[in-house]
Amino acid sequence: MEDPNLYAIVDIEATAGSLGTDERMIQFACILLEDGQVVEEFDTLVNPLRPVPIRIQKLTGISQKEVNQAPHFDEIAHIIHDLLEDAVFVAHNVNFDYRFLNERFEAVGLEPLQTKAIDTVALSRICFPQADHYNLTDLTTWLGYDIEQAHDALYDARATAFLLDKIIGKLASLPPLTLKQVSDLSQGLAQDTQWLIDQAYNQVKDQSPDLENGLVFYEGLAIKDPKKSFDIRLSRSLKDYPLTDRDKAKFFAKSFRLRQRQGDLMDQIYYYFNKDKENEELAIEAPAGIGKSLAYLVPSVFVGKPVVISTHTRTLQDQLLEEALPFMEQVSPLKPKVLVFKGCHHYLSLTRFSQALKSVSSGDSAAMIAMQVLVWLTETETGDVDELNIDSLNHPFWQAIITRYSQLPLLSDQDFYKRLVRQAKSADIVITNHAHLITDLNRMPGQRVLPNFDHLIIDEAQHLAKVTGGLAQSSLNKSKITRLLRALGDYSSDGTLIDRMEDYTQRRWLSQAQIHRLVTCRSRLAEAVSYFFELFIPSLEMEGRQGWLEEVIDDPEAIADLDQTKRLGICLNQLIQELQTIYQDLKGYQDAFVKSDHLLLEDLFTISNQLSDFYRDFNKLFGPYGSDRLIWIEAYASSLDTSIRLKSFSQGKKSQLLANLHAISHVIYISSTLSVNQSVAFFEKQVQAKNLKYLAYLSPYQVKDQAQILVPKDLVPVKKFSNQHLVHHLVTQIVTMMKNLNRKTLILFHSHEVLQEVYHTLTASGLLSDYALLAQDLSGSRYKILKQFKRAKKSILFGSDTFFEGIDLPGEFLEVVILTRLPFDSPDMPLVKDEHQRMKEEGMNIFKDDLLPRAVIKTKQAYGRLIRSEKDRGVFVILDDRFLHANYASIFQQSLPGGEDYKRCLLKDLPQAVNQFLGEACDLQ
Incomplete structure (x- = not known):
């Protein structure tokens, strides 16, 4: 028993x-x-x-x-x-x-x-x-x-x-x-x-x-008591800042040793913040290990008004909250009121969740999410969904319960986002991300959610231009609209939204005519979507093309005037109107709802919202045109019909977004990779700054002792290779190097297609079977890949794009970085072509003023993966002869720490050279 x-x-x-x-x-x-x-x-x-x-x-x-x-x-x-x-x-x-x-x-x-x-x-x-x-x-x-x-x-x-x-x-x-x-x-x-x-x-x-343990009731939920409040800001001002060495010695704990460069950086930020409003911004290049986070946090607390710190990654936000701020409180008397403030879609809406919970039944795919959220609500003080480990944030139920900016007036004061807006007004430091910062500055002053501020620090500033450019884009994705129409269904589709609405005609909540109009609108839109996207397929159908294909639309005004385009807009609007009418009609019967009715109403709300988002993007693409508007088609070669999407970019929109940023009186950009050959002219152009002061700090590490740049003597010139021959050549080079290297190695590619072909060739060949071979986007999530890379005794990680920066593999977890090619952008990419056309019209040198500085900065980012602490040692291998012989080679060499002291050896001797340097000093010429 x-x-x-x-x-x-x-x-x-x-x-x-x-x-x-x-x-x-x-x-x-x-x-x-x-x-x-x-x-x-x-x-x-x-x-x-x-x-x-x-x-x-x-x-x-x-x-x-x-x-x-x-x-x-x-x-x-x-x-x-x-x-x-x-x-x-x-x-x-x-x-x-x-x-x-x-x-x-x-x-x-x-x-x-x-x-x-x-x-x-x-x-x-x-x-x-x-x-x-x-x-x-x-x-x-x-x-x-x-x-x-x-x-x-x-x-x-x-x-x-x-x-x-x-x-x-x-x-x-x-x-x-x-x-x-x-x-x-x-x-x-x-x-x-x-x-x-x-x-x-x-x-x-x-x-x-x-309820006990600090919990309270809210609309049928047990939640953590929202008692956190920032009613009073710290009463400090810049005149209280410890400027002299003697003042700093008194201010910081005796156990803390302020490094000279860290103290100087701290003072420079203080001096800048202490200036009256003037037309000058400050760019600071601060290498890893200098202690930049503490250096900008300390003077920020003395401003006496909210200081906004913007980051690109959640990783840096976590480091600020979990490491830098606690450390500052440990070594100084500062106890600032700090708030992390992201875009509203990062936060759960208590109001929406309490309503949506009524529609969830045991066994539903939404049930696990609902159970996790119920427990999480007894723990969280922020409602930030990044705290949660949810399988799919794209699940319809999750989309129904996050906060949306358009719904803010309808939310209760207890809702997480409303609390954040209140708390931000009296915070000393508000930490946000670049996208939320730029989006909020683009709103009318009375509609902004960030507090009024005059002091802004943009960390990871190298990403600002790209983020802003992304916010100046719109997209029409065929697979997205197709998925929404499939969920809406029709008379013959069991379990779809329209099929479930049929019962309401019997209850007289809806008329048969309403259902018929909805089915008709849905059918017309499905047909309009098909006809519209078929317009663009022929321009992408070219023999031999692989991977993601892109094609610029030369005459977008002509596309906007086509019957297929006009019909798509009309059908979208009609379907949205029908859905919104039905939604309002059904809301009137909520007192008689059972669980399935609540579920249907939530699904109806979600689909209506997502169709409205699609219609908004459609109007952005085919609304009034300016001379700066670029529209292009994207699709994957092996699935043109299902993957096709239209995208647009407005240079004028990007300029307006950046102009809002430049209206702030004190703006500091900080990063470890801002300059090209000791100049920030390229960065200045990217962010459209007009008067940028530049400060650069040397690395605190002994770079010549800790890192070595190696370039094989017997490299074949890059220009001699087609893509197919390049893959074969790289496979041969990698096998030659790795056979006797036995070091954890990161191999970086500028082309993801080349990465995939090299990875598949190596795994199929078994030539490096004693290594764990891991590839970005092919071997699981970023977390899983990095975890396996660390655990395996012998491992090779193949990366591109985001793996050039933002991964932290200290010490023995990463000893060798191999750069397969200097990372020049393809001049055929639509956004690159558009930028180059503008530069040409302005009389600028496209290579010198754009392609070259982009490649140099990306190379610096790749090099930066190696030395993350004073104990790290590593070798940076470059498999590109242009680093040696191109007329611009000196720019790459002078931009890298120790770049002019590179060493050379034959490719077959490279493993020995690496092992010599990492074990003892290497005597190479």
């Missing part, structure tokens, strides 16, 4: 992770847990009577020799069966372990287990919605468990036992209201997982419904 207080925590290692394929067990481990105490551990290897794949041996650390000496499963099956039959079965991914074990029991003539089985993966997603990852190792480490040896069954079982204890504790800490709501949504969880949630609820359901 099953004992509900006895848990059997099980982990199995097998020859593969598939069910129903006659795979075999190689290790079984079980921990019996009763009332939170371990009462028994059982662990055994199992002879699978077949070879264990090498991959599994490496993963588990279990050798073929070990399992050959182990008992067969049929010899121990009855022992395992007896061990488990009276306990609640627990596993991390129970659908595999429980079903696999029952398959093996039946194979040897034993009855399958009938015990309850619960899944710690699903429970972890619910109980710990802010965890970064839900694999056992990462999750238990995040919870504080020191797992000794992942993928060994016994150690994994112990970790799962630790995890189960944390889950039970978390469930016990939740208020009865939240537990009841989660329980009602949990019927669709794996096996009997809901049972554990019900157990937790049954223990508290008779308790007082009053």
Whole structure:
């Protein structure tokens, strides 16, 4: 008889992770847990009577020799069966372990287990919605468990036992209201997982419904009390700033040593902020290791008014919040009121969620999201969805519950975004991102959500121009509109929105004529979409073209005047009007709604909004034209019809966005890569600054001792290669270098298509089979790739685009960076061609004033991956003869730290040269 207080925590290692394929067990481990105490551990290897794949041996650390000496499963099956039959079965991914074990029991003539089985993966997603990852190792480490040896069954079982204890504790800490709501949504969880949630609820359901632990009620939800308030700003001013060395010695803790360059940077920001309003902006190039975050945070606190700090990446925002600000508070008396403020779509709307929750049923795809959010609301003070680990933020339910700017007047004062707007007015420092900053500055003054400010620091400033250019673009995506029309459906599509509305004609909430008009509008729009996008397919159909294709539309006014274009606009508008009318009609019957009605109304609202967004972008593309408007087509060669989209860019719009920025009296741009050959003229042109003062700081590291630039002597000139021959040549070069290198290496490509071909060629050839080969966009998420790269003893990471910067692999995790080609942009890209045409009209040199500085900055970013601390050592290899022989080679060399001291060797000797430098001084000429 099953004992509900006895848990059997099980982990199995097998020859593969598939069910129903006659795979075999190689290790079984079980921990019996009763009332939170371990009462028994059982662990055994199992002879699978077949070879264990090498991959599994490496993963588990279990050798073929070990399992050959182990008992067969049929010899121990009855022992395992007896061990488990009276306990609640627990596993991390129970659908595999429980079903696999029952398959093996039946194979040897034993009855399958009938015990309850619960899944710690699903429970972890619910109980710990802010965890970064839900694999056992990462999750238990995040919870504080020191797992000794992942993928060994016994150690994994112990970790799962630790995890189960944390889950039970978390469930016990939740208020009865939240537990009841989660329980009602949990019927669709794996096996009997809901049972554990019900157990937790049954223990508290008779308790007082009053909330404790800093929680309050809001519209049927238990949320963390929004007590955080910034009513009073710090009473400091710039005259209080510790300017002299003596003042700084008194101001900072004795344990803190302010570096000379860091102190100078701090003072320069103070001097600039202390100036009266004038037509001058400040650009600062501050290399890694100088301590720039503290250097700009300290003077910012003394301004006495809100200072806005804008970053490009969430990583830097996290570093400011979790490292730089706590450190400043530790070494100084400063305790500023700091707020992170992103665009409204980053925040949950409590009002929308409380309404949408009524429409979710157990088993819905939205149920897991709803359960995670219910638990998260008892934890979060911000409502920032970046805190959550949600599988798909594109899920219709999630899109229905985020905050939208157009809905702000309808939100309650308790809603997260409304709180942020209030708190920002009295914050000392507001941290935001470039996109939100530029978007908000483009609003009318009375409609802005950021506080009034005169002091702005733009960190990661090298991204500002690109972000602003992106905000000056619009896009019409065929797959997006097709997906929306498919969700809307028609008479013959079961389960679609229109099919579900049919019932409302019987209830007399809608008329048959309304449904007919909706179906007609939907059908007409689907036809108009097809005819419209078919216009552009012929211009992309060229033999031999691969990857993403782009083609500029030379006469957009003519496209706007075509019947197909006008018809698309009319059909879009008609369908949106019909949907909005039906939405308003149905809202009048909400008092009589059941869950399915609430769900339909939410779906109707979401589709209507998304169609309105598409219509807005359509009007942007085909609205009034200026001479600066560029429109082009994009599509993927192998799927033209489904991937096609139209995009537009307005230089005038970009200029207006930047002009709003330049209206701020004090603007500081800061980055480690702003200059080209000690000049910021290119950056100044990109951000359209008119009077830019430039300060540059040297690296605090001993670059000549820590890094070496190597260029092979026997490089073949780049211009001799077609794309096909380039791939073959790079494969040969990489194999030659890596065979004897044995260092963690990042190989950077400027073309993602070339990266893919090189990666696929190498993996298929097996020439580097002793390395873990990982490629951007081909080997999983960025996090997964970097984690595998760090873990593997020998690994090569193939990257492009975003991997030129923004990845932090310190010390031994990255010792070699190989740049396959100098990263010049293709002059055939629509945006590049458009920019070059403008430059040509202005009499500028396209190569010297645009292509060259872009390539130099990107090369500096690639080099910057190597040395991230004073202990790092690394080698930067350049496989491009232009670095040596081009008439612009000196510009690249002078822009890189130690670039003029590069060394040369034959390609075949490069591994030895690298190993010599990283082991001891290298004597190369």
